[in-house]
Amino acid sequence: MSKNLIEGRTGLWEVVIGLEVHAQIVSRSKLFCGCSTDFGAEPNTQVGFFGASMPGMLPVLNHACVDQAIKTGLGLNGKVNLVSVFDRKNYFYADLPSGYQISQFTHPIVTGGYLDIDLEDDETKRIHLTRIHMEQDAGKSIHDLHPSKTYIDLNRSGIALMEIVSEPEMRSSAEAMAYMKKLRTILRYLGTCDGNMEQGSLRADANVSLHRPGTPFGTRAEIKNVNSVRFVGQAIEYEIYRQLEILEDGGEVKQETRLFDPTKGETRSMRNKEDAHDYRYFPDPDLRPLRLTQERIEAVRATMPELPDVKKARLMADFGLSPYDAGVIVGEQEIATFYEQTVTASKAKEHSQAAKMIANWLMGEVFAALNRDSKTIETMSLPAAHLAQLVDLILDDTISGKIAKDVFAKMWESGKEPGALVDELGLRQISDTGAIEKAIDELLAKDAAKVAEYKAGKEQLFGYFVGQTMKAMHGKANPGVVNGLLKKKLG
Amino acid sequence: MTTSLTKLSLTAARDGLLNKEFTAQELTTAHLDIMAEKRNLNAYITETSELALEQAKESDARLAAGTQGALEGLPIAVKDLFCTKGVRTTAGSKILDNFIPPYESTVTQNLWNAGAVMLGKLNMDEFAMGSANLNSAYGPVLNPWRRMDAPAKELVPGGSSGGSVAAVAGHMALAATASDTGGSIRQPAAFCGVVGIKPTYGLCSRRGMIAFASSLDQAGPVARTVRDAALMTQVMASHDPWDSTSLNVDIPDYLSNITSDVRGLRIGLPKEYRENLSEEMSTLLQKGIDWLTTAGATIHNVSLPMSPFALPTYYVIAPAEASSNLAKYDGLRYGLRIPGHSLDEMYENTRREGFGPEVRRRILIGTYVLSAGYYDAYYLKAQKVRTLIAKDFERVFQEVDVLLTPTTPTEAFPIDEKPVDPVTMYLNDIFTVTVNLADLPGISVPVGLSKTGLPLGLQLIGPKLSEQRLFNTSLALEEAARFEEQVKNLHKGA
Numbered sequence: 012m013s014k015n016l017i018e019g020r021t022g023l024w025e026v027v028i029g030l031e032v033h034a035q036i037v038s039r040s041k042l043f044c045g046c047s048t049d050f051g052a053e054p055n056t057q058v059g060f061f062g063a064s065m066p067g068m069l070p071v072l073n074h075a076c077v078d079q080a081i082k083t084g085l086g087l088n089g090k091v092n093l094v095s096v097f098d099r100k101n102y103f104y105a106d107l108p109s110g111y112q113i114s115q116f117t118h119p120i121v122t123g124g125y126l127d128i129d130l131e132d133d134e135t136k137r138i139h140l141t142r143i144h145m146e147q148d149a150g151k152s153i154h155d156l157h158p159s160k161t162y163i164d165l166n167r168s169g170i171a172l173m174e175i176v177s178e179p180e181m182r183s184s185a186e187a188m189a190y191m192k193k194l195r196t197i198l199r200y201l202g203t204c205d206g207n208m209e210q211g212s213l214r215a216d217a218n219v220s221l222h223r224p225g226t227p228f229g230t231r232a233e234i235k236n237v238n239s240v241r242f243v244g245q246a247i248e249y250e251i252y253r254q255l256e257i258l259e260d261g262g263e264v265k266q267e268t269r270l271f272d273p274t275k276g277e278t279r280s281m282r283n284k285e286d287a288h289d290y291r292y293f294p295d296p297d298l299r300p301l302r303l304t305q306e307r308i309e310a311v312r313a314t315m316p317e318l319p320d321v322k323k324a325r326l327m328a329d330f331g332l333s334p335y336d337a338g339v340i341v342g343e344q345e346i347a348t349f350y351e352q353t354v355t356a357s358k359a360k361e362h363s364q365a366a367k368m369i370a371n372w373l374m375g376e377v378f379a380a381l382n383r384d385s386k387t388i389e390t391m392s393l394p395a396a397h398l399a400q401l402v403d404l405i406l407d408d409t410i411s412g413k414i415a416k417d418v419f420a421k422m423w424e425s426g427k428e429p430g431a432l433v434d435e436l437g438l439r440q441i442s443d444t445g446a447i448e449k450a451i452d453e454l455l456a457k458d459a460a461k462v463a464e465y466k467a468g469k470e471q472l473f474g475y476f477v478g479q480t481m482k483a484m485h486g487k488a489n490p491g492v493v494n495g496l497l498k499k500k501l502g
Numbered sequence: 503m504t505t506s507l508t509k510l511s512l513t514a515a516r517d518g519l520l521n522k523e524f525t526a527q528e529l530t531t532a533h534l535d536i537m538a539e540k541r542n543l544n545a546y547i548t549e550t551s552e553l554a555l556e557q558a559k560e561s562d563a564r565l566a567a568g569t570q571g572a573l574e575g576l577p578i579a580v581k582d583l584f585c586t587k588g589v590r591t592t593a594g595s596k597i598l599d600n601f602i603p604p605y606e607s608t609v610t611q612n613l614w615n616a617g618a619v620m621l622g623k624l625n626m627d628e629f630a631m632g633s634a635n636l637n638s639a640y641g642p643v644l645n646p647w648r649r650m651d652a653p654a655k656e657l658v659p660g661g662s663s664g665g666s667v668a669a670v671a672g673h674m675a676l677a678a679t680a681s682d683t684g685g686s687i688r689q690p691a692a693f694c695g696v697v698g699i700k701p702t703y704g705l706c707s708r709r710g711m712i713a714f715a716s717s718l719d720q721a722g723p724v725a726r727t728v729r730d731a732a733l734m735t736q737v738m739a740s741h742d743p744w745d746s747t748s749l750n751v752d753i754p755d756y757l758s759n760i761t762s763d764v765r766g767l768r769i770g771l772p773k774e775y776r777e778n779l780s781e782e783m784s785t786l787l788q789k790g791i792d793w794l795t796t797a798g799a800t801i802h803n804v805s806l807p808m809s810p811f812a813l814p815t816y817y818v819i820a821p822a823e824a825s826s827n828l829a830k831y832d833g834l835r836y837g838l839r840i841p842g843h844s845l846d847e848m849y850e851n852t853r854r855e856g857f858g859p860e861v862r863r864r865i866l867i868g869t870y871v872l873s874a875g876y877y878d879a880y881y882l883k884a885q886k887v888r889t890l891i892a893k894d895f896e897r898v899f900q901e902v903d904v905l906l907t908p909t910t911p912t913e914a915f916p917i918d919e920k921p922v923d924p925v926t927m928y929l930n931d932i933f934t935v936t937v938n939l940a941d942l943p944g945i946s947v948p949v950g951l952s953k954t955g956l957p958l959g960l961q962l963i964g965p966k967l968s969e970q971r972l973f974n975t976s977l978a979l980e981e982a983a984r985f986e987e988q989v990k991n992l993h994k995g996a
Contacts, residue, residue: 060604060605063835064830064835065603065604065605065835065836066585066591066593066598066601066603066712066713066830067603067607067709067710067711067712067713068605068709068710069708069709069744070746071743071744071745071746072746099826101826101829101872103829103846103849104845105845108830108835109829110826110829110830110832111829161845163834289874291826291869291873291874291877293823293826293872293877293881296715296716297713297716297746297747298746298747299746299747
């Protein structure tokens with residue numbers, strides 16, 4: 012049985028999931044006017060004559076947003092269309108001032124595309140995209156400030172969104188969550204969406220249906236406006252079992268729009284098919300079709316950063332990182348950047364060994380410290396150069412790995428350079444054979460009984476001698492030198 | 503003195519001001535006096551006499567300093583479709599009765615930048631929907647003209663720019679702004695014996711001009727002479743980065759370049775515009791042909807076979823766009839609000855109360871033709887026909903330079919004899935809508951009088967951006983027709 016099939020009382024079911032993700036485009040001004048897009052301003056302070064749909068005001072396309080959409084299309088392997096058209100999606104609502112949303116319906120800016128989602132056990136799965144189109148966001152209705160009134164905030168109205176529509180190729184909530192994570196990572200790498208789900212910069216509508224394997228797709232329900240990766244998982248899980256119960260009881264799933272309630276962890280019906288809007292799409296006569304040149308697309312392509320999948324492959328090939336380590340490092344662009352800065356700053360001759368060691372330190376000590384102090388790569392004060400220097404000190408035998416952990420703790424707290432700390436605290440490793448030999452001679456003389464045991468064949472005592480020598484040297488002896496000398500002396 | 507000042511053409515008044523024969527304040531006062539005298543015509547919704555006198559005073563100062571603009575001190579009026587900062591702008595609708603725009607339309611800003619003086623805001627069919635100015639929330643506008651055989655009968659001025667043409671024909675303004683979506687400048691200009699031009703789509707900015715049907719709406723002037731219309735057009739037109747459909751072209755100095763020399767000009771007569779013409783209109787068209795032939799133009803019979811489909815095409819596309827454009831009038835942010843117990847109820851109450859019957863009809867038609875299941879049969883098909891209509895013109899304009907047609911099928915009709923069904927009323931636009939559908943410029947020139955003594959107009963249509971050619975050909979018609987003289991003779995005879 013495929014792990015993606017679910018077993019009901021009456022047999023197996025396959026889950027089919029498609030996601031429509033609304034990603035707010037990173038842009039200083041809105042899609043069709045010069046109003047600011049800053050989050051959290053006083054209500055209705057970031058809306059102008061066009062945004063409030065005053066009579067006679069007209070849309071003027073913000074080409075910075077267009078470039079962002081092109082970049083996203085390229086980053087998601089889609090086809091950027093040389094001609095796309097803005098349509099009006101007509102419906103009445105209080106937070107939609109013009110009575111229509113300007114969107115792209117029949118001719119989107121990007122067609123097709125795909126992204127590879129990362130699953131357990133280093134498996135990946137390619138999820139194809141149907142399209143990416145640009146559209147305006149609506150304003151916000153605030154229902155809880157007054158018992159009978161609704162307040163409207165138009166600050167968000169007109170902000171540029173990309174709607175990224177996947178094919179119905181996901182088969183579990185885990186895949187849907189992996190899709191959201193990967194999409195968010197790519198958008199953040201591209202700098203086209205900040206991926207801030209709490210502020211609503213990335214919201215998903217999930218289409219979920221169930222069917223018997225090998226039969227046509229079932230009727231789907233659409234869950235609207237889910238705003239975290241976790242909620243996407245929860246909403247889909249709930250929806251799968253809701254539909255499963257209906258189907259197993261011989262009922263029919265209704266085609267409807269549902270809302271996810273994160274406090275209850277369940278979805279509920281918002282409107283059914285009969286209440287569905289007839290949006291009366293037609294090309295917006297206030298805007299000419301958007302025509303792009305191949306040169307413009309190439310100019311945008313020239314600004315593309317290295318994307319996570321490529322970076323991951325490179326880290327594995329160049330530094331021999333494991334797929335898991337490389338995956339964690341590229342998962343957030345800030346981590347990848349910090350990692351690469353550290354590797355660049357390292358002066359170690361054994362470069363790829365340094366790179367591997369840096370990965371271990373980053374994912375071990377640095378992540379632990381971040382967790383403990385509730386910080387992130389962006390908010391921590393550790394410079395990449397300090398971590399690089401610490402690793403260099405280990406590699407050139409100035410300090411041992413064990414001592415390095417103490418140095419790390421001190422450097423994390425104080426912000427001081429590890430080299431300076433090593434000197435300050437007298438932690439420099441001793442490789443002088445004379446001093447070590449002296450300590451070993453003293454030890455062997457004192458512990459003659461143990462030496463006899465060792466020589467009689469109790470070889471596991473070797474570790475004991477190493478430990479005692481290190482203790483005598485206050486941990487600063489070069490372990491390699493200690494090992495070599497002990498082996499020689501014990502015959 | 504005052505009466506004679508309002509008899510001047512725009513260009514003559516300009517010369518008078520430049521020659522210091524009178525002041526802008528005198529000129530403005532003369533117009534304000536006539537406006538007061540002729541309030542019965544109901545041409546103005548809002549008179550802005552204080553503002554006008556203030557502007558006139560400033561104009562006089564600039565004229566004295568020699569820093570005048572192209573329209574310095576010239577009193578004109580503005581169709582109430584153009585937003586004017588701080589001055590109520592209604593679009594002829596109750597739903598905007600209390601609307602005072604905090605911004606100025608680009609077209610009117612261009613006029614004020616050139617020194618023009620605003621007399622007031624002109625009556626119009628609600629949201630520019632109508633052909634008789636009977637659809638205004640501010641009451642009908644009367645045509646300043648009367649029939650000789652029935653002088654007591656009140657006549658319509660045409661629409662939707664009824665206030666604009668009545669004000670200019672009635673000497674209540676030297677010129678006026680107007681707008682034309684399917685004939686709203688040219689048809690009323692013909693009914694009131696004035697010149698009206700609908701420029702190429704995109705020549706004048708639509709920013710701040712309240713939308714009826716965005717892909718068809720175009721601002722243009724109404725004036726008493728061809729030269730006046732040329733001067734107004736060159737000031738109103740501009741490339742506007744705030745209107746994405748605005749054309750990025752240099753605006754020629756139409757007035758300086760104007761000439762009535764039409765020798766060698768190829769005039770096309772579309773056969774579809776001559777079918778079922780009244781005898782009177784046929785005679786008028788023949789006169790036009792004769793005048794232009796005499797002036798050295800050549801006449802060519804041409805065909806625009808898609809023409810019969812223009813009117814139904816127009817009455818699908820225009821209402822479709824209007825149904826969406828007018829959705830913003832929801833009672834929430836400005837304009838009329840009639841409360842309700844729910845959001846939907848407030849929408850219903852507000853829009854039922856705020857919109858007149860013709861506007862409601864067109865919103866319903868537009869909503870219908872865009873709805874699922876009907877879109878392909880109506881809207882999409884209409885768009886295809888629109889393309890074919892434009893191709894008709896493109897082909898014909900490879901053979902001829904200008905087309906000559908009547909502007910309207912009839913003379914102005916009495917208010918109490920208005921067609922009872924909307925479709926007959928829509929037939930008023932039969933000769934004018936094609937021009938809007940093809941984004942072309944069209945001009946109506948008064949050239950004759952009907953048997954009952956009412957003005958009749960001929961229309962000239964040119965390829966895109968051929969305004970200069972249209973002004974030139976119109977001037978040739980104007981000079982040959984001597985319309986003013988015909989009117990004088992008529993009154994002598996009467």
